[in-house]
Amino acid sequence: MARKNPVPQATNSLVLDCLNQKCPSCGRHMWWDYSDSRKVRTLKEVIKLTLKIKRCPNKECARYHKPYRPEAEGKYA
Numbered sequence: 561m562a563r564k565n566p567v568p569q570a571t572n573s574l575v576l577d578c579l580n581q582k583c584p585s586c587g588r589h590m591w592w593d594y595s596d597s598r599k600v601r602t603l604k605e606v607i608k609l610t611l612k613i614k615r616c617p618n619k620e621c622a623r624y625h626k627p628y629r630p631e632a633e634g635k636y637a
């Protein structure tokens with residue numbers, strides 16, 4: 561079913577970065593690869609989250625190029 565009301569404007573914005581800077585599998589430094597954004601509605605406000613996604617650059621690693629999302633994302637969604 562199609563949305564009848566427009567998505568509300570964000571009243572607050574947050575940028576979330578990964579706390580863990582090293583790959584949990586091989587321990588090498590992970591590079592920031594891309595950003596993802598989403599809106600989260602709470603009872604008080606609408607928050608625009610900008611997530612900085614990292615990936616492991618080590619080709620021999622089991623987590624090679626698998627996205628590592630900010631840990632704090634789970635707090636909001």
Ligand SMILES: [Zn+2]
Pocket residue numbers: 583584585586587588616617618621622623624
């Ligand atoms: Zn790795």
